[in-house]
Each structure stands twice: as C-alpha cells, then as structure tokens.
Amino acid sequence: MRWRQWSVGVYKELLLLSRDWHALALLFVMPLAFLLVMSLAMQEQFAAHAGSKISVVFSDRDNSKASQALLAALQAGGAASVVIGNAAGIEALKSRLRDERHAFAIDVASGYQSVLGDAKQSLDAKITLLVAADTSKQTELIFQGTLREILARERLTTLFAPLAAAARVQGKDPSFDVSTAQPKIEYLYRSKEGSQSPSAVQQSVPAWLVFGAFFIVIPLSNTLIRERQQGTARRLRTLPVSQGTLLAGKLLPYFAVNQLQVAVMLLAGRFLVPVLGGQALELNGSLSALIAVGAALSLASIGYALLIASVTRTTEQATLLGGAGNLILAAVGGIMVPKFVMPEAMQQLTNISPMAWGLEGFLNVLLRDGTLRDVTREIAALCSFGIAALGLAWWVQARRSES
Amino acid sequence: MNTLRAIDAAPDSACIRVRNVTHRYRRATRDALHDITIDIPRGSIFGLLGPNGAGKSSLLGLLSGSLALQSGAISIAGAALPGDARRIKGTSAVVPQEYAFYEDLSGRENLDYFAGTYGLARAQTNVRIERCARICRLTDVLAQRAGDYSGGLKRRLNMAIGLLNEPQILYLDEPTVGIDAESRRYIVEAIRELRGTGVTIVYTSHYMEEVEQLCDAIAVIDRGRLMLQGSMESLLQHEGEKALFLRLENPAENLAEPLARYRAEHVGYRDWNLDVTLDQLPEVLRVIAQHGARIERLQHGVSRLEKIYLQLLADGAASESVQS
Numbered sequence: 001m002r003w004r005q006w007s008v009g010v011y012k013e014l015l016l017l018s019r020d021w022h023a024l025a026l027l028f029v030m031p032l033a034f035l036l037v038m039s040l041a042m043q044e045q046f047a048a049h050a051g052s053k054i055s056v057v058f059s060d061r062d063n064s065k066a067s068q069a070l071l072a073a074l075q076a077g078g079a080a081s082v083v084i085g086n087a088a089g090i091e092a093l094k095s096r097l098r099d100e101r102h103a104f105a106i107d108v109a110s111g112y113q114s115v116l117g118d119a120k121q122s123l124d125a126k127i128t129l130l131v132a133a134d135t136s137k138q139t140e141l142i143f144q145g146t147l148r149e150i151l152a153r154e155r156l157t158t159l160f161a162p163l164a165a166a167a168r169v170q171g172k173d174p175s176f177d178v179s180t181a182q183p184k185i186e187y188l189y190r191s192k193e194g195s196q197s198p199s200a201v202q203q204s205v206p207a208w209l210v211f212g213a214f215f216i217v218i219p220l221s222n223t224l225i226r227e228r229q230q231g232t233a234r235r236l237r238t239l240p241v242s243q244g245t246l247l248a249g250k251l252l253p254y255f256a257v258n259q260l261q262v263a264v265m266l267l268a269g270r271f272l273v274p275v276l277g278g279q280a281l282e283l284n285g286s287l288s289a290l291i292a293v294g295a296a297l298s299l300a301s302i303g304y305a306l307l308i309a310s311v312t313r314t315t316e317q318a319t320l321l322g323g324a325g326n327l328i329l330a331a332v333g334g335i336m337v338p339k340f341v342m343p344e345a346m347q348q349l350t351n352i353s354p355m356a357w358g359l360e361g362f363l364n365v366l367l368r369d370g371t372l373r374d375v376t377r378e379i380a381a382l383c384s385f386g387i388a389a390l391g392l393a394w395w396v397q398a399r400r401s402e403s
Numbered sequence: 404m405n406t407l408r409a410i411d412a413a414p415d416s417a418c419i420r421v422r423n424v425t426h427r428y429r430r431a432t433r434d435a436l437h438d439i440t441i442d443i444p445r446g447s448i449f450g451l452l453g454p455n456g457a458g459k460s461s462l463l464g465l466l467s468g469s470l471a472l473q474s475g476a477i478s479i480a481g482a483a484l485p486g487d488a489r490r491i492k493g494t495s496a497v498v499p500q501e502y503a504f505y506e507d508l509s510g511r512e513n514l515d516y517f518a519g520t521y522g523l524a525r526a527q528t529n530v531r532i533e534r535c536a537r538i539c540r541l542t543d544v545l546a547q548r549a550g551d552y553s554g555g556l557k558r559r560l561n562m563a564i565g566l567l568n569e570p571q572i573l574y575l576d577e578p579t580v581g582i583d584a585e586s587r588r589y590i591v592e593a594i595r596e597l598r599g600t601g602v603t604i605v606y607t608s609h610y611m612e613e614v615e616q617l618c619d620a621i622a623v624i625d626r627g628r629l630m631l632q633g634s635m636e637s638l639l640q641h642e643g644e645k646a647l648f649l650r651l652e653n654p655a656e657n658l659a660e661p662l663a664r665y666r667a668e669h670v671g672y673r674d675w676n677l678d679v680t681l682d683q684l685p686e687v688l689r690v691i692a693q694h695g696a697r698i699e700r701l702q703h704g705v706s707r708l709e710k711i712y713l714q715l716l717a718d719g720a721a722s723e724s725v726q727s
Contacts, residue, residue: 002522004519004522004523004525005519005520007519008515008516008518008519009516009519011516012508012512012516015508015512016505016507019507020507230501230502230504231499231500231501231502231503232503232504232505234464234497234501235497235499235503235564236520237468237469238467238468238492238495238496239517239521240489240492240521241520246520399429
C-alpha cells in the first residue's frame, strides 16, 4: 500500500512537471544557455591559461642578425603567435594595435644589435613593448616575463660569443643549452591528451550545472505553496498516508530532475560545445565521485527549495526570494565569476555558499581527477546543508499549521 | 455564557462523539473551539452551522485528523483520536471548501492520484473512478484538464475525490458554494444518494434552505461555542411554536403597522413571518382581512431554519455584549 501511495505521488509530480514548460525551460534551457554562452565567450580567456598563443605584431627596424634571432626566439618560445609588421615606427604600430586583435606589438629600433652586445647599455631605447588596451594585466605580466627572458638569453649569447669562438679553437663544444634552466612543469589538471590547463568548458559545465540545479527552488516551492493555497495540502493531511510518504513522492522526481540536469549538462559540454566551436568537456575523475557529488548537490537544492517554500506565503514571494537567493549564492559562490580571478578575501567568502561547495566538488572530480575521497568534504557540507534546511523547513511548517 | 440548547437527547447510536473539546491556535487570544460536546447520529446528515470564523472548519479539522487534538475526546465509529487516526482516516473523507486538487491534471488523473493515495489497488481504482464519476456526473469530462472545468464541475470533482474510498463518514465543507443551479442540484442529489447507503455526513453550508432540506440534525457554533444542537424536525417544531408563515396574494405592505405587535417581518415579495400563538391566530386573520389582503398559503407551528439561526446568532451577540 505504501509503495502504491508513494508511486502515484511520484507519477503525479512528474506529470505536473512535464506540463510546466516554464519550469522545464528554467531547469534545462537556462543553464544550458549559460553554459554555451559562457564556454564560448570565455574560451579565449581560458585558452591563454591553456597554452593558446598571444598574438604579437613584430616590427623590425634594425633588420640585423640579432633582431632576426629575437624574432626566431619569440616564435620558438611558443607563448606568442608572431605577426610580422612593416617597419613603419611606433605610431603605426599603435594604430595597428587599436584596429586589430593583437595583445602586444614589439618595435625593434635601428641599432638594437649593437646595444645588445654592450652590457653597459640598457635595451629599453631599442626595444619597445606596446600593450593593447584590452590586454589583461595578468597576460601583460606573463608576456613581459617571457620577453625579458628572451632578451636576457640573446644578450648572454652575444656576450658569450667570443668565449664560444675561443672554445671552438681549442676543440671544445662552444654551445650552452638554456633549456637546462627550465623547471619541470606539472599540471594538477590532467586531460586525456596529456598535461595541460583546463578549458573554459571544463570550468563552465560544473558552474552552470550547480546554478541550474538550485533553480528547482522555483517549481518545487511553487507546487508546495499552490497545494497549501488550494487546500490540497489540507486534504492530503486527512488521507491515510504518512507525511513522509507524501514528501518522498514529491521530492524523488525533483531529485531525478537534478540528476538529469547533471547528465544533460555533461553531455552538452562533451558533444554540443565542440559543435559550436568550443573545446569538448573531458570527463575525468571517478564516476562514483561524480554521482555522489550530484546526489549531495540535489539534497542541498531540495532542502533549500523546501525552506523557501516554508518561509513564504505566495508563489510570487517564493519565486522572488528563491530566484534572487540563487543569484546571490551564485555571485558569492564563484559561479558567475570564477573563483580564481577573485581577490583572496572574496575567495574566502565563496566558502559560505553551498553553490561553491557543489562547484568545488565537481571541479575536484572533473579538473583534478578526483576520487570519492577527494570530494568527501564537499559532499559532507552539501548533505549537512540539505538536512539542516529540510529540518528547518519542517519546523517552520509545523509551527505554521498550529497557527 | 452558556447558550447551549439541546433540543433532544443525544442518540445512543452516535457515530461521532465529541466531548469537551477545546482548541486554541498558536498566538490566538481566544479559543477557536471551547468545550464543545456534540453527538452525530450514525447514517445521518448532520449540519454544522455558524458564521465565518465560528469554528466549523476547526471542528472539521479535528474530526478529520488534520488538526491535532489539544483537549477533550473524540471518538469516531468506536475509534478514538488521535490514537486510531490512521484507521479513522481510512474510513472517512473530507471535501474541503477549496478546489483541493491539481488543476494541471485531468479529472481522471486527479481521481487516479487520490485513489492511489488512499491505497486503493489499480483494478479497484478504475471501478471506483467510474462509480464516483457517475455519481458526480463527471464521466464525460474526465479526460479534460481540471483547471479548464467550470466552477460547478470543479465542485463535483472535489466531491468525487471525497467519495473514492467509499467513506463511512464524509465531511462536506460548503460543497455547493458559488456554483450554478444545475451543479448544485447534482451535488445535492449525490448527497441524497449517499444518505441511502448509510454514510454519515457532516455538512457545513451557509445555504439554510439546503441545510433544512438535507440535514437530519444540526449544531450551531458561534465564536467557538456550541449554541444549539438537535434533530432538524424537533428543532423546527420547538422553535416554531409561535411561528406563522404567510404568503399573500399581493404584497400588502400596509399590514406592517397593524401586525407590528406580532413581530411581523416582510421576508419576501408576498411572504411574511410572524410570532403568533394558536390563540392569537383568529385575531391575526381578522386584521389581514380588514386590510383587504388575501392569503394564498399559511403555515403555523413550523419555523424556518434561517429564522432560528439568525435569531440564535443575534441572541448570542446580545448576550456577549451584555457580558462584556
């Protein structure tokens, strides 16, 4: 009997949800749209981290062996995609930077080669780095470092040239390998293609997935409030069925919807984003960890939805409070602005948002190749939040029915 | 204040026994129900009357188990609340005043859901749905979305849901409010049909004529206190000792003054209510004849429920204001 009571509740809730096109759009279309837009829009930003080259215009007015060696070093370094510009001077380069999508321009003035060979002279009179207006400070600092390193190497090579010639006369190997001065680099994110930085989609899928999951607050709280307003809740209390069975029949479909959201978003990241020109999501980490984070996230979002339903009286209030609450949780939780670009204090603040716990859990699995053990803390936090919210909602509802 | 009037003794065959029940909501300054004792005969239609906020819904809430009993005792068909609540809920049903169903589901889907929630098996469910739809005249519209029903159809669906578990006790909270005459007739017919099957019906309504037609017994509650209870027949006769109802052939408004000492009340276009004993009746007839009025219909000794009810509430309010 209890199974029948429970199953008709699940079926009823699924029927109601399937007919609520607004809710379905909110739960699936909205996060999907965010995922696609943000993955594609942020692609370049993330690509800079992921090894895509910085576009640089190179203007050689010295036209010497040394300036050609500088160009070759820039091209070989892998950090920059170098476009050869005409040697028309700094003003022409500025104009080009304004009109075209380049991050930097390098002007090599006449006399560069002779200054390079004189350790007492500064190179700044002969080499000018122009930075485009929309180039981020972070990119600028990275490229400045790269250029300084290349210039230092070129000057060293020039200064050591007489020593190398002498060594050659003595029959010794005159070359020195600057690559031996490189550290070994290991990325915490490990893709199937080897070590590299995460792509935009690898960050966006978990973020907008978590955001979308919390939006069940609107259909779930609305259905509960409508039941209260229309007297259906009162009628249900007079039926020979426990409140637990009724609640389970109501919540299970929403739990299933959350899991479906997770699956749809992962599949969209994997197959849809590449079709639109983005990178494909790579499904790293353990499947059990992924499922566990998804389940814990659902418990938290359901608890939040019930709490909103219990403290509001109308569907309008619930929609407003739930929707605005979600936006705040998302803004604070690093959904809208990735946590890594936030200042330290803001990064600490993200820890108060359950969305941040969900996001961190998914990132641990998808980015950091995490196992169940790696997401224990996030799962515990999400479950605790969900259970506390459920308990509070139950208490508020019980108090309300007494008054 | 104790304004309770028991018109006849409580029957031994009481199906529902309410004893000294008091209920107060959290933060309320007075009891929603105060020391209520009511007996509801088995198989009867029992009218629970009172103005808005009198405590009728609270009493229905306690009887149906949706409110927790705070003090007093309630037994229903031999089972006591709150201990036997599950059993009691299985054999009773509530038809709330609101459209307590899901508007985005069809009529059949609603009935199917509530049947399942009662714990009815699939095969049994289909039989019950057909039966309830037939009783409430819903068969032709079961496939339609409930939200698209007219007000009358919604009331009938509300009622049909309440009949799914073939309840021994049915609580009807204003089942005919705000609907068209046809739907009201269908619902009243359905209630009459149920009376024949031995179901005990507790019925609240503001339509006194309907209550008078349907109910075997009534109780009147006002401001949480029981004002009166008894069988309809004895109540109307007891209260109707001096009741004279007249329907004249013309309005004859000139009668108001000469009949004022009999508390004459012009209650309709040609209808009058008067307080007249049998001894006074010849004198009243003479006055009417003198003023040129002709009588179409005369009824003495049986009051109308509406008159009794309004008088009772007025007495209660007067008594309350004197006390305060």
